[in-house]
Structure formats: structure tokens, C-alpha cells
Amino acid sequence: xxxxxxxxxxxxxxxxxxxxxxxxxxxxxxxxxxxxxxxxxxxxxxxxxxxxxxxxxxxxxxxxxxxxxxxxxxxxxxxxxxxxxxxxxxxxxxxxxxxxxxxxxxxxxxxxxxxxxxxxxxxxxxxxxxxxxxxxxxxxxxxxxxxxxxxxxxxxxxxxxxxxxxxxxxxxxxxxxxxxxxxxxxxxxxxxxxxxxxxxxxxxxxxxxxxxxxxxx
Amino acid sequence: xxxxxxxxxxxxxxxxxxxxxxxxxxxxxxxxxxxxxxxxxxxxxxxxxxxxxxxxxxxxxxxxxxxxxxxxxxxxxxxxxxxxxxxxxxxxxxxxxxxxxxxxxxxxxxxxxxxxxxxxxxxxxxxxxxxxxxxxxxxxxxxxxxxxxxxxxxxxxxxxxxxxxxxxxxxxxxxxxxxxxxxxxxxxxxxxxxxx
Numbered sequence: 302x303x304x305x306x307x308x309x310x311x312x313x314x315x316x317x318x319x320x321x322x323x324x325x326x327x328x329x330x331x332x333x334x335x336x337x338x339x340x341x342x343x344x345x346x347x348x349x350x351x352x353x354x355x356x357x358x359x360x361x362x363x364x365x366x367x368x369x370x371x372x373x374x375x376x377x378x379x380x381x382x383x384x385x386x387x388x389x390x391x392x393x394x395x396x397x398x399x400x401x402x403x404x405x406x407x408x409x410x411x412x413x414x415x416x417x418x419x420x421x422x423x424x425x426x427x428x429x430x431x432x433x434x435x436x437x438x439x440x441x442x443x444x445x446x447x448x449x450x451x452x453x454x455x456x457x458x459x460x461x462x463x464x465x466x467x468x469x470x471x472x473x474x475x476x477x478x479x480x481x482x483x484x485x486x487x488x489x490x491x492x493x494x495x496x497x498x499x500x501x502x503x504x505x506x507x508x509x510x511x512x513x514x515x516x517x518x
Numbered sequence: 519x520x521x522x523x524x525x526x527x528x529x530x531x532x533x534x535x536x537x538x539x540x541x542x543x544x545x546x547x548x549x550x551x552x553x554x555x556x557x558x559x560x561x562x563x564x565x566x567x568x569x570x571x572x573x574x575x576x577x578x579x580x581x582x583x584x585x586x587x588x589x590x591x592x593x594x595x596x597x598x599x600x601x602x603x604x605x606x607x608x609x610x611x612x613x614x615x616x617x618x619x620x621x622x623x624x625x626x627x628x629x630x631x632x633x634x635x636x637x638x639x640x641x642x643x644x645x646x647x648x649x650x651x652x653x654x655x656x657x658x659x660x661x662x663x664x665x666x667x668x669x670x671x672x673x674x675x676x677x678x679x680x681x682x683x684x685x686x687x688x689x690x691x692x693x694x695x696x697x698x699x700x701x702x703x704x705x706x707x708x709x710x711x712x713x714x
Contacts, residue, residue, distance in 0.1 A: 321530040347657065349664045350572040354672050358566040359679075361686045366559040366604065373551040404655070416560075416690070426699050441561070442602075444637045447662035452655040461645055461658055468640050482554055491556045495607065502612040503624065503698060 363416040364441050367491035370410040370479040376471045378402045380457060388470050400457025404467060407449035408475040411442040412484050414492040429506040435496065436513055438488035440479075443472050561604035562686035565679050567636065571595040571665045573657075575650070591650035593661065598642040599669055603631045603683035624695055625704040630712075631683035633676045636669040638662065 377389035380400040389401075414435055423434040445468060493510045500508040575591035606629050616625045640662075669675070688705040695703035 318526050318530075322526065325530045347573055347575050347661075349661050349668075350574060351668070352570045352572055354567050354569040354669055354675055356565045356675060356678060357568050359682055360564045360566075361682075361689075362561055362564050362602075363686075363690050364561040364604075365607075366557055366561060369555045369557055371551070371553045371555070416694075421697050424697050431698065442600075442637055444635075445640070446635070446638050447640075447659060447666045450659055452659055455655065459655075464655065465640060465643075472641075478552065482552065484554065487554060487556070491558070495558045499607075499610070500698075502610075502615055503695070504615075504617055505698075 364413055365416050365492060365495065366411050366413040366441060367438065367495065368412045368484050368488040370412070370475075370482060370484050372408050372475055372478055374406045374408060374471055374474060375453070376402075376404045376406050376467045378459075378463065378467045378470075380459075386463065386466060388467070400455075400459070402455045402457075402459045402463065402467065403453040404464065405451040405453055406445050406468070406471045408471065409442075409444040409449075410440060410475055410479045410484070411444075412438050412440050412479070412488045414438055414488070414496075415441075429504075430509070431500050431505040431507070432509045432511075433496065433500065434511060434513060435492060438485045438492060440476065443475060445472060445475070558607040558610075559604040560607055560687070560690075561602045561634070562631070562690060563603045563679055563683040565601045565675070565682075567599045567601055567669065567675060569597050569599070569665065569669065570646075571597055571661050573653075573661050591653070592647060593645070593653050593658070594647040595643055595645050595658075595661070597638060597662070597665060599636040599638045599666075601636045601669070601675065601679055602634045603679045604634060605629055605631050605683070605687055621702070622700055623702040623704070624700045625706065626691065626695075627706045627708055628687065628691075630707045630710055631680055631687060633679050633683075636666060638666055638669075 378401065379387045379389055381387055382399075414437075416435075418436045419433070425432040450468075489512055493512070496510045497508050500510070571594065573591075573593040575593075609629065614627045617623070618625075684707060691705050692703045
């Protein structure tokens, strides 16, 4: 009797052992050969519920977009001993000592001239000559949309609020970089060119478009 | 025999623990792309759109075998976006203009306004309700992506914005052309397969 029990126990242990070894083997194959694609099939992708989108405000604008600046940025944030958050330069690695969050952001910034700011007195006509004073370029939009983001890595406990801080910081960085790349100067130049072409095509032989503060084109 | 089997199970367990416990391998990301592109687009309308992201992970409802042990998860976030419509002036030239000298009138044909991709203002978003466990960044990013796709394909919103853009563009050009000395101006929009 004791022998039978002993044999049955051995058999169960052997089956269990084979199952565990096969399990680990499949797991490793999935991870390294299929890059976790097999296990991913068992994770259900959740679809959001359909909700109504409501327009709460409609504004009349006249923005002549002349320049678009695009940048791929790596946002890195660290939580250090003092409990404060620190943003790390994208070309530096996060310190392994601290908890860190890394997200890739593709940002786009649009700049141009606000034509709504041009008043009647800014356009001078005399015969076939047109002179127009236009305002300097400004930033119209900073876009980092959900499909422009990619979660890369995190260590420690991070939530949406902290990611929001990183997102806002990356928006500021995008503006800084665009200014360094002379977005305003380039946009001013394009605006003058574009508007001069428009005015000429309206029939004016001599056109002079210049920026405020007497910076004549 | 028993000892050998137990050792094998223990070793397999250790391998599994190491595998599951180690942090995910960092992705190699090359981040260096910066481009400055000239363009010529006249945006004439900006709409603010408010919406909700509602994600309900109801495993029991979907018939999971272990439904009793899996808690339902809920995620609700309010979202604000701006949507603009603009006229692409890149190809605008003299060919699109007709002037009449005697009554001093002008008629111009502009490209049909296009609704731009929605700009989601994440800084104005707020998680309203979260229950039943953690939501990973991948999940939250994915919910927001789905909502953006939904916004970009919302034909009702697009039509409202296009109608407003046509009206605003017309008003803008008529006022401008009158300032430039024309007595009257007519604005037309090019018909394409998409909008006819």
C-alpha cells in the first residue's frame, strides 16, 4: 500500500516537474524567439466606449501658418531622494540609483503671422503700389498628441499626473529648441514672401510688405 | 528520485522568478530628428472640443473563466482638444484670380478648407474616476490614441468646422480685398472629389 502511494506521489511530482519545465521553456521561447508576441495574444486590447464629442467654442481666426517645426524628443524624469522630480537632458542616461520615467515625444510647433492683427491703416495704396505693415511671427500651436507618444521605460511608481508634468516640460523644451532653430526669423521671411506674391497676383505692380518696427522687406 | 525532481522544480521556479521579476529591457531609441518646414496655410476657424474617455474593463461581463477573482476596472478621463480648419495657399496663384477693371471687382477661387488633425491638450485633461487597479502607461496612451482617432473621424464635428471655415475665409478675403481698393469681391472654393 505504502509503495503504491509512494509511486503515485512520484508520478504526480514527475508530471508536475515536466509541466513546469515545459512552461518555463515556452515562456523563454516566447520571450526571446517571438518577442512576447504569443503571450500578448492573451492580453485583451480594451476598446474605449463611444462618447459624444461636444464643440464648446468656435473662434474666428486668421492665422497664416508659415513654418512648422518638428522634433523627436526623449523625455526623462527622475524621482530623487528629496522626493522632488528632476528632468534629465535627453542625451544623458537616467541615473540607475533613482526611479525614472522615459517617454518618447514627437512634437510639432506651428508659427506664423496673425493676419487678424493687420488694420486698415497698415495697408497703404497709391496707384499700382501697395505697402503693407504686418506683425511679427508668433507661435500658434504646440502639438504633442497621443499618437506622437511612446512609453519607453519606467522604474518605480509613476502615474498619469507625473507623466503630465513631463509632457508639459517637453512642450516648453520644444518651444526653446524651435526658437534656437530661428523659427521666428524663418517664419517672418516666408510670410513676407507669401503675402507679396498674393498682393502681386491681385494686380499690384509694386508691392512692399514689411514687419512692424520699420523692418522693411 | 524525489530529490532530483524537487531540485528541477526549484530550479525552474528560480528561472521563472528571475524572468518575471527582472525589469523589461530598455528599447533602443534614437532621438535626434529636427526639421523646419516652410508652409502656407490660412487657418480661419478654431473649435474647442470637449469629450470623455470611458474605458470599462469588465471581465466578468465578457465571460472570463476566473471572472470571480478579477475585479472590474474603470477609467474615465475628461479631454479637451482644439480643432482648426485651414485653406492651403501653397498652390494659390494668378490663375485663381479674375479681375474686372470697369466696376473694379475681383473673383478668386480658393482650395477647399481642410480640417486639421485635432490638437489634444493633455495639460487640460483630468482623470475623473479610476477604480479596480492600476492602468499602465501603455493602456492610458492607447485609450487617448483611440479617442484621438475618434475625434479625427467625427464627421459631424468636421462638417460644422468646414462650414464655419468657408464662411470665415470668405469674410476675411472680402474685407481684405475691399481694403485693397476693390469695390466687390466674390470668393469660390475649388470642388474636389472629396467635397463635391
